[in-house]
Amino acid sequence: MVLEPASTAVNKHGIHVFSDFDGTITLADTGVILIDHCVGRERRRQMDLDVLNGKTSFRELCVQLWGGVNLDWDQAIQMLEDVQVDPHFGKCLERCRAHDIPFTVLSCGLRALIEWYLKREIGSDFHGIEVLANEADYNPAGWTCTFHDASPHGHDKAVSIRRAREAAKANSQPFLAIFLGDGISDLSAAMEADILFARRGRDLETYCTREGIDHIAFDTFDTAIAEIEKLQQQQQQQ
Ligand SMILES: [Mg+2]
Incomplete structure (x- = not known):
């Protein structure tokens, strides 16, 4: 399966959606x-x-x-097989792709599992979607990870957002990072995002509320779709 690097797509809006996978796109943590x-x-x-x-x-x-x-x-x-995906995730993805808004999955989980779910949700056409995650071999004697980067997390999600921001800046393009997450491993990315969505009732929302970090609590990706629409309308009016 070939994935197009979303960060290289033409992005006239400057909006780039980043999302955690486990607990955010899926409702339970597959790992x-x-x-x-x-x-x-x-x-x-x-x-x-x-x-x-x-x-x-x-x-x-x-x-x-x-x-x-x-x-x-x-x-x-x-x-x-029975792990549910957010009921409005597919709609959010389709909207992003229809409007050339790059969508990047940022995960400390395993790429092949993520791609399996994405394929089930949207089929084999992955244009506009980038998956940044860890690799693994699936040896029944025990799985071995190959990590995305050298950070203590195996994948520093904030670095991935920063890279996209710097790439946009180097090309004099606007950039606005939307991030959706649910857990403590999302904290670095949460701090790097311009607009942060935290799944309601999970650790990230609790932490953001306690620490006074601006965020939008969400129950489904519908909340993100509404925010993206609002941003696009504001841009059209400018
Ligand atoms: Mg998570």
């Missing part, structure tokens, strides 16, 4: 489902706490926990 099944919830939660307490990095957590996933690809997909 957690596989890892809890194979490694156990307790061990995963303990490692989550170790990351929060600075005892280990998220990157090391991925190495350890994905390494414990002893499923082949078909077994994994079977376990994930």
Whole structure:
């Protein structure tokens, strides 16, 4: 499957939508489902706490926990088939593509799983969509990650937004980053976004509310569609 790098698309609006995948595009976390099944919830939660307490990095957590996933690809997909995608995600994507607004998925999860869901949602035509995530081999003896970058997260989502901003600036193009997320691993990207959407009731929203960080709480991607429409109308009036 060939993915067109969205950041190189002609972007006359300057609007660029970035979105986390697990818990944001999907309603549940696909990694957690596989890892809890194979490694156990307790061990995963303990490692989550170790990351929060600075005892280990998220990157090391991925190495350890994905390494414990002893499923082949078909077994994994079977376990994930019932995970729901946000009911308005497809509509949001179609709107972005119809208006040449680049859409980039920023994930600390695994690219092939993300592409599997995208293909199920929208078919094989991925124009205008970019997926930045980690790679893995799906060896039933334990999965091995190849990380997107050298950061302690394995993928520093803020760097990806910054790169797109710098590319726009270098070409004297306008740039406005919309980011949608749900979790603490989205914090760096959240701080880099111009407009931030936090899934209601999840950790990112709680954190933003507590710390007084501007954000829009969302229940479905419909909220983002409305905001994009509003921005486009404002631009037309200028
Ligand atoms: Mg997430």
